[in-house]
């Protein structure tokens with residue numbers, strides 16, 4: 001970063017609009033209450049999906065004095081990398097969007113506080129993330145142990161051609177590849193986006209959603225085939241329109257954007273800093 005920049009990597013000098021910060025904090029609190037109302041005694045991770053929203057929005061939620069939020073999700077590798085360079089290293093970044101194989105290694109290598117990549121759907125992408133995280137760990141002279149990068153395998157639960165993700169019956173082999181061939185990665189579980197139409201239908205907490213059922217059944221089967229406990233593989237499912245239903249159906253992690261940050265601008269109009 002050039003010397004004339006005001007913004008440091010801790011977000012110092014970043015302008016926060018107090019009125020905007022207040023709205024964001026209230027929105028997040030409201031979502032947290034809705035999560036708490038359905039999760040029972042289970043732990044559910046809430047990822048605030050900040051794609052196409054300014055870095056100052058993220059800082060407003062991360063620097064909250066009593067309830068700092070840590071988990072933020074982004075869809076574009078370049079945007080995630082830029083924001084991570086402007087914001088505190090205490091943020092846990094989640095790459096949740098479609099991955100390009102050639103961007104996987106640089107992402108894992110340049111963002112030390114990248115906590116998770118939720119959208120792995122080929123062995124090539126897993127291998128590239130493995131290379132990137134290995135390079136990072138070696139550069140810093142660290143032990144692999146705690147620095148393993150969490151990855152989720154994205155499953156195409158809706159069967160739609162246009163959706164990325166592996167087929168349910170190919171999931172075990174990709175999971176095996178990650179476990180056997182990628183020592184710098186940690187298989188955290190499975191993720192689905194699901195069909196938009198179904199998520200609209202399932203906005204009541206009790207409505208059964210076929211994508212959620214499929215992801216859960218796939219997880220149970222994969223765990224059996226891998227010989228691990230079901231609970232060791234988390235389920236990442238549920239967004240603004242259906243996160244309560246997802247939690248009721250076993251989700252361990254929800255990804256909520258619009259309900260916290262409001263409608264997103266078109267990508268070409270987005271101002272991220």
Ligand SMILES: *Cc1c(COP(=O)(O)O)cnc(C)c1O
Pocket residue numbers: 049051075096097193239240241255256257258259
């Ligand atoms: C954008 C996005 C979300 C958040 O969607 P909202 O409907 O705004 O909550 C969740 N997951 C993925 C993979 C996304 O791309």
